[in-house]
Amino acid sequence: MRHPTFATLPPLIGHRGAAACAPENTLAGFRRARALNCRWVEFDVRLTSDRQPILLHDDRLQRTTDGRGKASALSLASIRRHSAGAWFDPSYKEERVPTLEEALRLLAELRLGANIELKAVRGREAETGAVVAERLVQLCPSNLPELLISSFRPVALAAARARAPDIARGILFRAVPTNWRAIAEEAGCATIHVDHQRLYAALADRIRAAGYPLLAYTVNDRERARTLFAWGVSSVFSDDPRRLEGATAPDRLLLPGLAS
Ligand code: G3P
Ligand code: MG
Secondary structure, three states: OOOOOOOEEOOEEEEOOOOOOOOOOOHHHHHHHHHOOOOEEEEEEEEOOOOOEEEOOOOEOOOOOOOOOEHHHOOHHHHOOOOOOOOOOHHHOOOOOOEHHHHHHHHHHHOOEEEEEEOOOOOOHHHHHHHHHHHHHHHOOOOOOOEEEEEOOHHHHHHHHHHOOOOEEEEEEOOOOOOHHHHHHHOOOOEEEEEHHHOOHHHHHHHHHOOOOEEEEOOOOHHHHHHHHHOOOOEEEEOOHHHHOOOOOOOOEEOOOOOO
16 A cells, blocks of 8 residues: 655646546546646545445536436446536547546556545435545555545545545635634645635635645636735636636645655
8 A cells, every 4th residue: 555645736736627628527537637737637526326436526417427317326337338428529428437446547647646526415425535535545556646635524534534544635615614724623634625706815814824725716717816826825726727827826835744
């Protein structure tokens, strides 16, 4: 087993691969992100009915595949019958919903770092965090890319921490609550991830002053990215890396306590 380590965050992280440029959360999306010079990608992971971690944003299949129904109620085999790319463009019709294992293998091949976001239906948050973390520990290729687990659900992060304490965690917020720091500390988080539309300079200052790298989603506008970087944001998640070309990037930032 090889524990992941990392020392830096890139200024730009491809969101769901590169969601504006290729079907989201697919292997083709990772290749596209790499071709667009992303060093990291973000993607969403959830469990099938047979507890297999797959890459899928929504609870249901219908928006991003040609199937229907809740992923948590369907087996991996039944989900894999569907195209995960035809909805985006016919040229992607052979794409399938990737397994976590397939994703890790390709990330290693492409030398892409990853932010793995834990998604879970209500009641399966801890199970999802535990299963995904166990798989990450088991499956890590020897040329493991940098990894950061994140979630809106602290209980999922706590379960991941119990199974894979050495993989860094980040807490996701939409509106940042006043007790954000207590939540981050409770789950042992290294990074804070926020909706850029709810971020403002004073809040960014407070988070940065507390020593946390701050990541902002989902930013598809160059001027907005510039503003966020000027506020001290470490990384922005973008569906379309092409649109952010030329935004001033911060120096590479050390993640406190995680470099090795
Ligand atoms: O991880 C950042 C972002 O992906 C969180 O929101 O809904 O796009 O998964 P969502
Ligand atoms: Mg996500």
